[in-house]
Amino acid sequence: MKNNTTSKGLGIHTRRAIAYIILILLSFFCLIWFFILFINATRANSELGTGFTIVPGTYLLKNWETMIHRPIPIVRGMFNSLFVATMSAILCTYFSSMTAYAIHAYEFKARKAVFTLILMIMTIPTQVSALGFIQLIGNIGLRDSHWALILPSIAAPVTFFYMKQYMDSTLPLSLIEAARIDGAGEFKIFNTMVVPLMKPAIAVQAIFCFVGSWNNFFVPTLVLDTETKKTLPILIAELRNTDWATFDMGAVYMSIAFSIFPVIIVYLILSKHIVGGMTLGGVKG
Amino acid sequence: MKKKKSSNVVKYNRWGYIFLIPFFVTFIVFQLIPLFGTFWNSFFENYRSGRQQIGPNFIGIENFKTIITSGLIWKYARNTLIMWVLGFVPQIFFSLLLGAWFSDKRLSIKASGFFKTVIYLPNLIMASAFAMLFFTLFSEGGPVNSILVNLHILKEPFAFLNDIAATRGLVGLMNFVMWFGNTTLLLLAGMLGIDPSLYEAAEVDGATSTQKFFRITLPILKPILVYVVITSLIGGLQMFDVPSVLTNGKGNPMETSMTLIMYLNNHLYSKNFGLAGTVSVLLFLITGILSFIVFKVSNEKNVK
Numbered sequence: 345m346k347n348n349t350t351s352k353g354l355g356i357h358t359r360r361a362i363a364y365i366i367l368i369l370l371s372f373f374c375l376i377w378f379f380i381l382f383i384n385a386t387r388a389n390s391e392l393g394t395g396f397t398i399v400p401g402t403y404l405l406k407n408w409e410t411m412i413h414r415p416i417p418i419v420r421g422m423f424n425s426l427f428v429a430t431m432s433a434i435l436c437t438y439f440s441s442m443t444a445y446a447i448h449a450y451e452f453k454a455r456k457a458v459f460t461l462i463l464m465i466m467t468i469p470t471q472v473s474a475l476g477f478i479q480l481i482g483n484i485g486l487r488d489s490h491w492a493l494i495l496p497s498i499a500a501p502v503t504f505f506y507m508k509q510y511m512d513s514t515l516p517l518s519l520i521e522a523a524r525i526d527g528a529g530e531f532k533i534f535n536t537m538v539v540p541l542m543k544p545a546i547a548v549q550a551i552f553c554f555v556g557s558w559n560n561f562f563v564p565t566l567v568l569d570t571e572t573k574k575t576l577p578i579l580i581a582e583l584r585n586t587d588w589a590t591f592d593m594g595a596v597y598m599s600i601a602f603s604i605f606p607v608i609i610v611y612l613i614l615s616k617h618i619v620g621g622m623t624l625g626g627v628k629g
Numbered sequence: 630m631k632k633k634k635s636s637n638v639v640k641y642n643r644w645g646y647i648f649l650i651p652f653f654v655t656f657i658v659f660q661l662i663p664l665f666g667t668f669w670n671s672f673f674e675n676y677r678s679g680r681q682q683i684g685p686n687f688i689g690i691e692n693f694k695t696i697i698t699s700g701l702i703w704k705y706a707r708n709t710l711i712m713w714v715l716g717f718v719p720q721i722f723f724s725l726l727l728g729a730w731f732s733d734k735r736l737s738i739k740a741s742g743f744f745k746t747v748i749y750l751p752n753l754i755m756a757s758a759f760a761m762l763f764f765t766l767f768s769e770g771g772p773v774n775s776i777l778v779n780l781h782i783l784k785e786p787f788a789f790l791n792d793i794a795a796t797r798g799l800v801g802l803m804n805f806v807m808w809f810g811n812t813t814l815l816l817l818a819g820m821l822g823i824d825p826s827l828y829e830a831a832e833v834d835g836a837t838s839t840q841k842f843f844r845i846t847l848p849i850l851k852p853i854l855v856y857v858v859i860t861s862l863i864g865g866l867q868m869f870d871v872p873s874v875l876t877n878g879k880g881n882p883m884e885t886s887m888t889l890i891m892y893l894n895n896h897l898y899s900k901n902f903g904l905a906g907t908v909s910v911l912l913f914l915i916t917g918i919l920s921f922i923v924f925k926v927s928n929e930k931n932v933k
Contacts, residue, residue, distance in 0.1 A: 354838075367730075374747050396776050472912050524641070619814065
């Protein structure tokens, strides 16, 4: 396309047509996998062997039943994932707001240094400290506990950075001064005034924290040992681990659908905020 | 009066430190101590041989020598890099193209909200479930083979996951599908920040949209582009979920899709803490260098 320049370039209509064709093709490439997944989750194991059809089957409920009666506790995993992701999202957004507020509202000496330090922390991948992390949680008795996955989200540099950006644009210091004159304590100001003002940012970041925790795979596999404590990504990987020949493929597709579609549905409902929020935090980062 | 006010400010500013406590306590306990713990481990011989526990014995930098001379780490680094490039090249190409189209007011793409929603969607999908999905879709008896055979593109089912190029290509494809929407939105935000009068002036001079893209958009976007490339490379170094689930942690065929983090994970599982620590330190150093470049570039941007 880019080589296709004459002295005047392509006409606007041709360019628009090309743009739409490419956009539709790319959208197709984003969605086709989930479409096939949906179709196959509705078909019986025996039908799946005979090839793909575009028409959904009638085995949706039967595949569901097969899935929940399998030894891999997928539904339990869903609740584990929900618990870990919800708690992480709450702690992550609340304490990141608090950290951002510390930098935003107070002029203490180490302010700039702390800000730079947190940005540097942002660049350390969690994997490189994983070894020390599993040894540590072994020592403090958090091995095989969901809290080992939840508590670290209190220190979330990316969320902190977004909150700081948001405060810069929406939280005037004069407002805090006014509250102080009214005699409110610092903690009270933060909890009853700042947090409600931050609601839009907290909502956006809660979604990202939730999804990040929901999808997290590397650390949870190292932390959780008990089958009934495991989160969804681990159970999905275990599905891959098991013997294929004996498997009911309908139930396999059902399990994958079960871990993917809830996120898609929530995303479609909230997409406006997510797509907008993602750019706001991203570009300035 | 003045003095009283400043002491008040100092009194308040102490709260800055208090509000920082949760972050730093958490960071020190769950990240900093583990990081030092990991480094510490890299200087010890500490593994299991059958039922026997060897070490921990201090052996200095022997682990580093072992890792670097064994050659495996280079092989896995190469695999990681190849799969990253396979996903990143189409990703940056389509992201620039889509960003330019979405930000082009004359082109005025309709339903751009719909398209943005759709292309960003795969970014939120659980990578392990997505990889599992691709494994079933591209298996020999799976729907992709069935469709390709029915369309007479293939004569007989093709074993994608027994083929080196196909396996790496699938990992690249998944990374592309999962990340190009994210990159498009990033670049688009950068493009929307460009002063429209620059384009108007170029149009008066008779520039085509291709010329506008290469002479105006790309040069102005350069800092964001460098940021995108390096952060994507850092993300690429951490590639794990997709190839691990797709190949069941083995990096088949013949470890050609084994990544650095899968290598680390194998040492963690076999409880070879010495070598796991060493691989971690090396990854930390590489990431550190790359992050340093990001900081340099983004500081330049701020000065401008």
